[in-house]
Amino acid sequence: xxxxxxxxxxxxxxxxxxxxxxxxxxxxxxxxxxxxxxxxxxxxxxxxxxxxxxxxxxxxxxxxxxxxxxxxxxxxxxxxxxxxxxxxxxxxxxxxxxxxxxxxxxxxxxxxxxxxxxxxxxxxxxxxxxxxxxxxxxxxxxxxxxxxxxxxxxxxxxxxxxxxxxxxxxxxxxxxxxxxxxxxxxx
Numbered sequence: 001x002x003x004x005x006x007x008x009x010x011x012x013x014x015x016x017x018x019x020x021x022x023x024x025x026x027x028x029x030x031x032x033x034x035x036x037x038x039x040x041x042x043x044x045x046x047x048x049x050x051x052x053x054x055x056x057x058x059x060x061x062x063x064x065x066x067x068x069x070x071x072x073x074x075x076x077x078x079x080x081x082x083x084x085x086x087x088x089x090x091x092x093x094x095x096x097x098x099x100x101x102x103x104x105x106x107x108x109x110x111x112x113x114x115x116x117x118x119x120x121x122x123x124x125x126x127x128x129x130x131x132x133x134x135x136x137x138x139x140x141x142x143x144x145x146x147x148x149x150x151x152x153x154x155x156x157x158x159x160x161x162x163x164x165x166x167x168x169x170x171x172x173x174x175x176x177x178x179x180x181x182x183x184x185x186x187x
Contacts, residue, residue, distance in 0.1 A: 016184055017076055020118045024071040024079045027114055028064040031087075035061060060090070080118040084127060087111045092134045099142060099149045100135050101158050108135070108162070112169050120181075121174030128170035132163040 013021060039057045042048040063086055071079035088111050094104040108131040116124035139159045142150035 013074055013076070016181075017074070020080070021071040021074070021076045023114070023118055024076060024083055025068045027110075028068040028071070028079075028083055032061050032064045035064075060086075077119065080114065084111045084115055087114070088127070088130065088134070092138070095134070095138045096141075096147050099147065100139050100154055100162065101149075101151070105135065105158070105162060108166065109169055112166055113173055116170055116173035116177055121171070121178045124170040124174035124177075125167070128166040131166050132159075135159050135162050 035057055039048070039054060042053070048054075064083075067079050067083045067086070070076075070082065088108075091104055091107045091111075094107075095102065098104055112124055112127050112131060115127040136159050138147060139150075139154040141147050143155060
């Protein structure tokens with residue numbers, strides 16, 4: 001590890017826990033930076049719909065930084081679960097307004113990957129199942145006219161395809177994570 005990462009993570013953690021902590025921290029900070037850049041872009045281009053977006057972004061950013069702090073202080077598993085919950089809540093809430101055929105649906109891959117790489121196969125499968133149930137719920141409610149937009153391909157193609165993709169990613173990366181535990185001497 002570099003000198004920067006050695007100072008970033010507490011030495012009391014095992015090498016594997018430092019890697020997991022690093023992944024949670026880097027993910028939280030990257031999302032924070034992307035969120036700030038997106039809000040700044042909206043401000044500069046004049047398409048910011050409401051000042052509440054800035055307030056919501058600050059709250060969301062504060063939560064992300066707090067989660068990174070938890071990981072930094074050795075609470076890696078808790079930080080990973082909190083980051084997963086925050087991402088799932090934000091993405092699924094966005095899908096209720098824009099539909100499962102929006103770009104936001106692909107964002108559900110991030111929590112699945114995060115779960116697989118930090119927590120292992122079973123949690124990754126649980127997150128994939130949660131994402132799939134969320135996609136199907138939004139699609140079925142859109143079909144009933146509760147959410148918009150809706151088109152028939154949400155039920156016939158998009159929801160089934162995303163479900164398969166979610167489980168494929170969870171199995172691949174979760175299995176890899178679990179298999180690497182057998183070759184890492186200290187964990």
